[in-house]
Amino acid sequence: MNNIKIVVAEASYLIQKGLGAILKKLGDNLIVQEMDKAEGLFESFSSFNPDILILNPDLFESSTELLKEDCAKLGDCKLVIISNGEELESKYSADAFLHYNDGQAKIISCLEGLKDELIKKNKKENSSEPISAREKNILKHIALGLTNKEIADQLFISIHTVVTHRKNITHKLGIKSVSGLTVYAILNDLIAMDEVK
């Protein structure tokens, strides 16, 4: 399972750190990013790509509409609203709501629930199966030192398809560099050692 990326957007230092400590109980594979300002929050998502956003609407002060707009663009990212007030459920459509006076059990079970959902979804998307025959073939070509374009031409597929295959291969094997993939290919007898240029 890949790391789950969480953004905690909360102005109060105490609450932010408190949430951070609670999140640590959920497991090791969490990357938590803290934000204490509204500026740049949603902009940073394009690079960070969080799975969960825990957000205090107070950060946006009065601009509820603006916030709703931004939240609507979150896509796959789960939204958790944290607040002191009770009336927010009707105001925002979020995946979960947390209140300042929630107990440990409630907060943890809420976050565990979101985490499980994410894990389930991830499992469906990229099964940890070994690489397919098709991918093996592509990998062989990569190991031989061919460029994406050359592979596309030889196999009569689009460059885009080659790139997608490459991404999946790297994802499944955990190896990123071409030379690393080459070592894998040799170890698994996809190519012979003396074929490598």
Add this chain to the structure above:
Amino acid sequence: MRITKDMKMADVIQMNYMLIPVIHRFGINLGFGDKTVKEICEETQVDLNFFLQLVNTYHDKDYFPKEELQSIPSKDLVAYLKMTHSCYLNDKLSEIEDLIVALQHTESEDKKYILLIKDFYEAYKNEMTEHIIHEEEVVFPYVLAVEEICKTGVISEKNQKIYDSFSILKYQDVHDDVEEKLMDLRIIMIKYLTPPLDASLYHKIIQTLFILEQDLSYHSRIENKVLIPKIVGMEKIISEMN
């Protein structure tokens, strides 16, 4: 826990052994008895503020005093980075290489994979060495020139030449993929290879890879999050000067 000037240096090291090579790069040797961080820094003429910022950055990955670190003169940062470079070149890189060579001499049914690892590592080492040389010969002189221009407000002929020949943005581009290879090696050794019967050497290589990787990531954190933003800011000032 934050490392402070009144802590005993020995306690600092007890707390985190990864700091041993770091203090060594400052020219501080072990055997400090009960002396405090402050006393040791005074003795070895190390800037206390810089030292504290840096060891805390290493020690606690959430601690990142960007602003304080950015206030440290590039000259000192560069001097420190150069020290870590020479540590990589002289010790770390060859240490792993020696271990891999030793692995070649162990009894093993499958010599093929050891050769593969060795070649892979050689390629990594060459790339890393090239990267370091590039930083020392191109990037650091550029950084120092930019700082001098900013400080004095004058562009000498020599500095103008250096300034025109490079831009820190070019550096940002090539910075990411050196660590990738090191990670791949570790993953290959953990996931896809069967170690020889006597596995202790094999294990040691993996452990050493982990430590090098961690050290490198701290090193590049300082380059990426402190040095580069600092120079980007200075470039802006200079371009407004003209």
